[in-house]
Amino acid sequence: MHLTKEEERTLNGEDGETLQKAMEILVALGDIYGADSLIPVKSAQIAGVSYKTIGDAGLEWISDLNGKVKVPSILNPAGMDMQRWKDMGIEPDFAEKQVEVIKAYESLGIRSMCTCTPYYLEGFSATYGDHLAWSESSAVSYANSVIGARTNREGGPSALSAALVGKTANYGYHLDENRVPTVSVTVECELLGSDYGALGYLAGKDVGNRVPIFYMASTPSSDNLKALGAAMAASGAVALYHVEDITPEAQKVSFANPEDRIVIERSQIDEVYEEVIGGTDDLECDIAAVGCPHCSADELENIARLLEGKGIEKELWVCTSREVAEKNAELVKQIEQSGAKVLCDTCMVVSPATEGHNCMMVNSGKALAYVPGMCKVAAKIGSLEECIKKVGGDN
């Protein structure tokens, strides 16, 4: 890979040990994947924040770094709401470690907002063609597919390295040739709300790590696309997809119809709603959680409308970013009047607080795929209305 004189200097350690380590990671990735050079990135989103997922080894690695990031950088969800962790039943020992993790990232100049939907936040908006170094898989999918920006599915360390250097290696989804669809997915039935997550859960398994182009009868909203992409990145490894006539790249570039074809029928989507993943069919859901990926303002509005005049008897979590919650304080208040909890900085998957429940109802195909393995709680997908009903909100 070609490096400029300045980059060589960093690699030789002349800008300090942290930047040298970061450059080594970027160069190693570039060499493995055949990158020609490093390219500047507009922003970085760094996974590996929840103390539940990174543990002491991760905390130690971050704490050993010195220096400041060169581009706007933001964090993935942590293991708890940084303000309301006691309400979540988080142990003080865990909270202490989680605070240490956030402080270590902050000292590198990273904004301590913890979210998988950075694209809703001021200073993190991305536009068509921007090069980014994002790591949370649903954020990567949204950036590439819904926005038409360009990012690989970075790991925590490589996103952090890109943030410190301000650049990433030019390979993978940064290049036109890797953005061409290689498999088509035809969905002729009408889809609504959580159907997009269920579809993504199914399609991801077949698509694997290819780039699909969808031919759909329905017209998805950006929230529907967020759910579809998140689920495909979880049940498969899809980092970029197109939807004919809908997503920006499919509108600008005339892609040929790929030879490999998948057709998904309504009956297959219906079957996803029947399954209890990681448990037996008779398990009763004792918690419902929505906001995977983190809720948009529109989603909060919809939830508030559905909860109006209702009382939640079991647990209902609504996960979002702190900035979106603060900007929509009235909606948050309305949602919480029902007994539901609006939790920021965290989610049902990366927080230890959901462990111990029997079964979680979710409206997300991604949460359906991850909750059983990462929380040891069975999961079932339902519409938003069903999630609310399941926890007593039908009174």
Ligand SMILES: C[C@@](O)(CCOP(=O)(O)O)CC(=O)O
């Ligand atoms: C499951 C996921 O959304 C959250 C866990 O991420 P982290 O490594 O704890 O930041 C990660 C991902 O899908 O990229």
Ligand code: SF4
């Ligand atoms: S809410 Fe979902 S998409 Fe966001 S970090 Fe948690 S698991 Fe990932």
